[in-house]
Amino acid sequence: MIDEFAKDNLHGRLRRDRKALLWKLDGLSEYDARRPLTATGTNLLGLVKHVATVEARYFGEVFDRPSPEPLPRWQDSDGSELWATEDETSDQIIGFYRRTWEHSDATINELPLDAPGHVPWWPEPFADTNLFAIMVHVLGESIRHAGHADILREGLDGRTGLRAEHEQRIDKEARAAHCAKIEQAARSAAPIKA
């Protein structure tokens, strides 16, 4: 049995990382939140939709506590859980994510860390798992997607930061001077012998 302190630590990290991902949408236009930003169509609101779906499934049906939400089709061939259709509002998707937090939190609070779960989309013999493993899995997946959001948001308007409380005001002059220094060093560096 893994102790409750470990559970609180994991749960606290999950709560913090959820907020970090949502914050990456802060102040964006609907268009910028939705438009494809990589060759494969990765977009910020779609990341939220995907991570909400991930949480809803892992802390729902895996523990026989299915989410009451109508979930987007899972890992569907058209990838529609990864982007917002024109009739879905960002409020709806963010609302879905926030309501999913409540459902997940109830699962986490009510079950012990060694509570058994079953992941139907994992191959046997790995499909039988437990709450601790699912918490770490979802944490790792959520934060990797937050890493995607970091780069996409910076590309849109230069805003960066691990979490809202760490954001620093963009000082364009300081950034330009900083970049010029590095550019100079890069230009004068010796070639690499790979």
Next chain:
Amino acid sequence: MTRIDDTPPAWDERTQLTTFLDYARDTARAKCDGVSAENARKALLPGSPLMTMSGVINHLRWVEYYWFQVVFLGEEDRGPWTEEDPDREMRIAVDFPLTQLLDEYAEQSAHYRELVAGNGLDRRAQRAVRNGLHVDLRWILLHLTEETARHNGHLDILREMLDGTTGD
């Protein structure tokens, strides 16, 4: 295809935590498979000239050094960073071939795997973190898993932008 390699072979806390950290490390390495030497050093974000694939790998390597050797073991900080240049490990990364950075990262990970195996998860770090707390080994393992996973998200997007390669 579903990845199964983050599924631990046993369900005790230690096996799970170490499996997840290794999975994150392996992912960082896998994202670098086949990237050209030129692309590995290329900065794509005008506001973040240090954000290169080589920079991220060297950062991950030195972040582990900091947490395991400086914080947990309490050794003197001999990292490449300085007061004036706190992200120096990312800056100097482009002076080395990525293969060398990956090898150093892997060698060091093997060393820390032994360190973790020889210590209890409850053992407290020698050096306090900012808020005066002495975190335990399990906290460090989770922290590194999270930090590596977030940087893997950066590597995902950088790699796709550099040469179109995507995937777990």
